Amino acid sequence: MSTYPSKFSSEQLLEILNQAKTATAIHSTDEMIIETANDAMIAIWGKDKSIIGKPIETALPELVGQPFLGMLQSVLHTGETISGSDTMAELVIDGELRAFYFDFEYRAIKSSTGDVICVLHTATDVTDRYHSRMRELELESELQATNEELAAANEELAAANDAMMASNEELAATNEELAATNEELNQSQQNLLETNSELTRAEDTLRQAIDSAEMGTWSADLVSGMLTISNKSKQIHGIAENIEISLAQSLNLVAPEYIDRVQQAIQYAINTTQSFDVEYLINPMDGGKPKWLKSTGKAYYDSKGNAVSIAGTIIDITDLKAHDQQKDDFISIASHELKTPVTSLKAALQLLDRMKENISPQMLAKLIDQSNRSMEKISTLIEDLLNLSRMNEGQLKLNKTTFTIAHMLNQCCNHIRVDGKHELVLQGDEDLQVFADEHRIDQVVVNIVNNAVKYAPNSMQIFFTVEKAGDFARISIRDTGPGIVPEKLSHLFERYYRADATGYQNSGLGLGLFISAEIIKKHGGDIGVDSELGKGSTFWFTLPL
Structure with a gap:
């Protein structure tokens, strides 16, 4: 089977793992440390994130005396996978020890x-399914007993008919027994109908879960070669609903460089009886853009051990791949953007060191100015990274006060005013006040003005407009630059996005407008942009009064 170098970092893999619907955890060392567990597994255990990093015996002491700790140790030391279906486990939920049933697998990684480095633990809570099955067996047993009772009652009725002349009282008693038996039969039949209804609801719930996960399903008959796929799978592959295709035809949609990988994954599943998990690129049948897909599957066999079918799920991971690429690009950009001012600062310091004994005031002032600009650039980049980290951790705090918007605008962007290349013009309501975090709003304005200077350097005037719009204050920053092409407008406030500035030097991490948008959203306002090519752009945001 061909290999494919992972582009995921450990943190990214853990984030992907956490978003999986299947309950999953990873254990390591003889103490079975819980290295990580996604939300689904933590919910099954009835615990919270604090158990991560603890031995499983400490995190779930109720498992002591149950077979699972021994199973985990066995997998760690032998490398042999252990799995089970309808397996009972006793867990403490809300302070009460309760019995649950699971389909589970302990797999050595x-x-x-x-060498075994850890154990991958997956589990599915099938308690409802198990109880439904037990109830169905009980009902079948009750129905059989009822049928036997009915047969006995019929025999008694026949005997009572033979002895009718001898005893009318016995006949009446037999009729009463028969009526009671029929009532029991009706009740048993009603119970069976309710069980069937529960099974139908369970199937509907599973189907809804698959639909909610934007996941498609597929099944291939290995004898006929025909492929049965869900409507979601057809939509992913760009196949019309009325079109049926074979497994071979579906492989023709796979990009040539990935066909061998997919075929080898399927053959591996057939040969080993294990599941496969493969990522690959396709060219949709409807001529749409190429898509990245992730497919999982497992082979099924007849009584002689021959593989007769293979089935699984499929999901479109194109957006996930694009996001990963954005992160890779961001790391490269961040490295470059930090290296440039650091190099400049280092050069200035080296010159100062060499000339410290005999340096002119003019050269000293020049090198100090160069060093200050480099430090300001580094400080700005680090502040953007810190703001991004605070937002990711939900720690962006607001210190709200009442202030006059016009006063804040007149005091901000001093670096632009000192440079003298652009005039900042204030228009509108100069008395309008808001209750907001003045420092953060100043940061938003500076980010937008910096973009105007960067992407519209020939716009000699930048206009601030303050106005009241219903229960909100609306602040607009307008330039008279080249404008922004329409297809880029919807991406401007995305994380890491950097618009091209044709003909001009572009720098920065692509975080300024994203951070600005998050600040405005946290205030309960909106942010947007209007632009017309050749006439300029207007960035605006609103704040509750």
């Missing part, structure tokens, strides 16, 4: 040298 091995290094390239074959």
Whole structure:
């Protein structure tokens, strides 16, 4: 089977793991440390994130005396997978020890040298399914007993008919027994109908879960080669609903460089009875843009051990791949953007060191100015990174006060005013006040003005407009630059996005407008942009009064 170098970092893999619907955890060392567990697994255990990093025996002491700790140790030391269906486990939920039933698997994850490095733990809560099955068996047993009772009652009725002349009282008693038996039969039939209804609801719930996950399903008959796929799978592959295709035809949609990988994954599943998980690129049948897909599947066999079918799920991961690429690009950009001012600062300091014994005041002032500009650039980049980190952790705090918007605008952007290349013109309501975090709003304005200077350097005037719009204050920053092409407007406030500035030097991490948008949203306002090519752009935001 061909290999494919991962582009995921450990943090990214853990984030992807956390978003999985299947309850999943990873354990390591003889103490079975819980290295990570996604939300689904933590919910099954009835615990919270604080258990991560603890031995499983400490995190779930109720498992002591149950077989699972021994199973985990066995998988860690032997590398042999252990799985089970309808397996009972007793867990403490809300302070009460309760019995649950699970389908589970403990799988050894091995290094390239074959050493077991951790155990992958997946589980599905099938308690409702298990109880439904037990109830169905009980009902079947009750129905059989009822049928036997009915047969006995019929025999008694026949005997009573033979002895009718001898005893009318016995006949009446037999009729009463028969009526009671029929009532029991009706009740049993009603119970069976309710059980069937529960099973139908369970199937509907599973189908809704698959639909909610934007996941498609598929099944291939290995004898006929025909492929059965869900409507979602057809939509992903760009296949019309009335079109049926074979497994071979579906492989023709796979990009040529990935066909061998997909075929080898399927063959691996058939040969080993294990599930496969493969990512690959397709060219949709409807001629749409190429898509990245992730497909999982498992082979099924007849009584002689021959593989007769293979089935699984499929999901469109194109957006996830694009996001990963954005992160890679961001890391590259951040490295470059930090390296430039650091290099400039280092050069200035080296010159100062070499000339410290005999340096002219003019050269000293020039080198100090160069060093200050480099430090300001580094400080700005680090502040953007810190703001991004605070937002990711939900720690962006607002210190709200009542202030006059016009006063804040007149005091902000001093670096632009000192440079003298652009005039900042204030228009509108100069008395309008808001209750907001003045420092953060100043930061938003500076980000927008910096973009105007960067992307519209020939716009000699930048206009601030303050106005009241219903229960909100609306602040607009307008330039008279080249404008922004329409297809880029919807991306301007995305994380890491940097618009091209044709003909001008572009720098920065692509975080300024994203951070600005998050600040305005946290205030309960809106942010947007209007632009016309050749006439300029107007960035605006609103704040509750």
